Amino acid sequence: MNVFTPSSVAAKLAAVSAVALGSLALAVPAGAETVAFQDARGDIEHGADVRSVRVVNEAAVRVKVRHDDLVRSFRSGSGIKVFLDTDRGQAGPEFIFLGGTFEGSDYALVEAEGWKPASRRAEPLECGYIMKLNYADDLAHIKLDRDCIGNPDEVRVAVRTSGETDAGFVHDWLGDRRELTRWVARG
Ligand SMILES: [Ca+2]
Ligand SMILES: [Ca+2]
Structure with missing residues (x-):
């Protein structure tokens, strides 16, 4: 046979x-592209220490940042900056999401220029974005409407957290200072 x-x-x-x-x-x-990035533990002597960052580029752009130990108290002085690179043709990030990560703190999305808010009095953009904090799991969930950031096909981020210690402010980057992740295409 x-x-x-x-x-x-x-x-x-x-x-x-x-x-x-x-x-x-x-x-x-x-319909979803999700990429996760890890960071070392113990870069700073503060709970704002970045552990990992997840970027999702789909119907909205979402960035989830896991910290070592996020706490509610304002005494932590903890904060976050997410630099969003949305245009390969322009050097550096086009937007910065920045805010406090202690309870009751505020946040804003502003246009960026040279890794800084585009002007000293950069007005927060008026569009749909939100940050939710989960103190049990040490997470900051940031969700940005696509229209807020120019509806990019692909996006990459750099993340910097900060906190207050007896010795002053300390901060931790995902990877190295001003290091951008790889591009995350729209899923
Ligand atoms: Ca770290
Ligand atoms: Ca750019």
């Missing part, structure tokens, strides 16, 4: 492509 009949070959090809499709489906969830 010849096992290499056209039908058995076709069946084997079908089985192979089913496996290939299955693994692709697992690797790339429909």
Whole structure:
């Protein structure tokens, strides 16, 4: 009996492509690109120490920052800056999301120029964005409407946290100072 009949070959090809499709489906969830980045623990003697950052580029752009130990008290003086690079044609980030990460603090999205707010009195942009803080899990969830940041196809970020200690303010970057993640394409 010849096992290499056209039908058995076709069946084997079908089985192979089913496996290939299955693994692709697992690797790339429909409609979402999510990339996670890790950072060392203990860079600063403060709970604002960055542990990891997750960037999601889909219907909205979302950045989730895990800290070592986020606390509610204003005494932590803890804060965050997320620099958003949305245009390869322009050097550096186009936007900065900045805010406090202790309870009751405020936040804003502003246009950036040279890694700083575009003007000394940069007005917060009036569009849809929100930060939610989870003190149990030490997370800051930032969600930005696409229209707020020019509806980019791809985005990358640099993240800097800060906190107050007896010795003054300390800060921690994801990776190195002003290090941008790889580009995250829209899912
Ligand atoms: Ca760190
Ligand atoms: Ca840019």
